[in-house]
Amino acid sequence: MKQKPATNDKHEIRPGQSEELLKELHILTRDGKLNQDSRRKLKQVYHLYQFIEPLLQSLQQDHDYVTLVDHGAGKSYLGFILYDLFFKAQQAHSKSHIYGIETRDELVQKSRELAQRLGFAGMSFLNLSVADSIGSAELPEQIDIVTALHACDTATDDAIQFALKKKAKFMVLVPCCQAEVAAELRKAKGEAVRNNPLSEMWRHPIHTREFGSQITNVLRCLQLEAHGYQVRVTELVGWEHSMKNELIIAEYKNLPAKRAAERLAEVLKTTGLDSMQRRFFSSAE
Ligand SMILES: C[S@@+](CC[C@H](N)C(=O)[O-])C[C@H]1O[C@@H](n2cnc3c(N)ncnc32)[C@H](O)[C@@H]1O
Structure with a gap:
């Protein structure tokens, strides 16, 4: 017989949540219990979900099905949790779908098997790079919401290009380390140090790396604003996989974009990053 979670864990497991999934994600132990570690993990999952659920609800008010791509x-931790907590309940009468994009084939295969085992028919997993997914015929022309949680290096930038191309209403991004901008800062450092007092912010190697990471996210936010998105930046508290906890939530509102585009150009110029124009100005059109 299927074991129920212990009574005092009940308030932490939501009604209808799949115990099998929670076990697969090591949130519930094999005997269906929550220990201190898994309780913390569940709290983190709900913390992220609390940001995404209202976006899904608002999309649902616009049209009766929601498409989400997780890069x-x-x-597919995030995709499975979202499916279990939100999408699963709508499947009977909806074309809602979650697509997971991942380059490691063994992870794609495992996710496919798990989705099949759980009967999560509205989930697909594609063995593609984020960049290749932009032109893939396996994905719809339009996508409602794009997520990228700790997608490595420039995969977050590719996810932004994907979302722009697919005219996504929402993006939820938790960037990972990005080395590309720091490398460009390094190249132009000599001249910057001679001419720009602000270059003190990235003169020392450790600062080059940290400032590179910080300015990358600043440039991404300006890029999104320059495409008419409203951007919120906050913290994904205690997400244990990584030290990178900056959460960027963007909503397309067709806002005036000229000032953000000007600011983006100015910041690139001031930091000697003119060579990065293509990265932050291109729109994947
Ligand atoms: C740090 S893990 C994060 C996984 C998951 N999003 C999470 O937060 O638990 C990054 C994943 O992105 C995949 N990845 C890295 N670069 C990619 C790319 N360009 N296209 C698709 N997947 C990529 C890696 O194989 C890895 O599985």
């Missing part, structure tokens, strides 16, 4: 899906 750099890994074990």
Whole structure:
């Protein structure tokens, strides 16, 4: 017989949540219990979900089905949780779908098997790079919401290009380390140090790396604003996989974009990053 979670865990497991999934994600132990570690993990999952659920609800008010693409899906932790908590209940009468994009074939295969075992018919997993997924015929022309949680290096930038091309209403991004901008800062450092007092912010190697990471996210936010998105930046508290906890939530509102585009150009110029124009100005059109 299927074991129920212990009574005092009940308030932490939501009604209808799949115990089998929670076990696969090591949130519930094999005997269906929550220990201190898994309780913390569940709290983190709900913390992220609390940001995404209202976006899904608002999309649902616009049209009756929601399409979501999760880039750099890994074990598809995020996709499975979203499906279990939100999408599953709508499947009977909806074309809602979650697509996981991942380059590691073994993870794609495992996610496919798990989705099949759980009967999560509205989930697909594609063995593609984020960049290749932009032109893939396996994905719809339009996508409602794009997520990328710790997608490595420039995969977050590719996810932004994907979302722009697919005219996504929402993006939820938790960037990972990005080395490309720091490398460009390094190349132009000599001249910057001679001419720009602000270059003190990235003169020392450790600062080059940290400032490179920080300015990358600043440039991404300006890029999104320059495409008419409203951007919120906050913290994904205690997400244990990574030290990178910046959460960027963007909503397309067709806002005036000229000032953001000007600011983006100015910041690139001031930091000696003119060579990055293509990265932050292109729109994947
Ligand atoms: C740090 S893991 C994060 C996994 C998952 N999003 C999470 O937060 O648990 C990054 C994943 O992105 C995948 N990845 C890295 N670069 C990618 C790319 N360009 N296209 C698709 N997947 C990529 C890696 O194989 C890895 O599984």
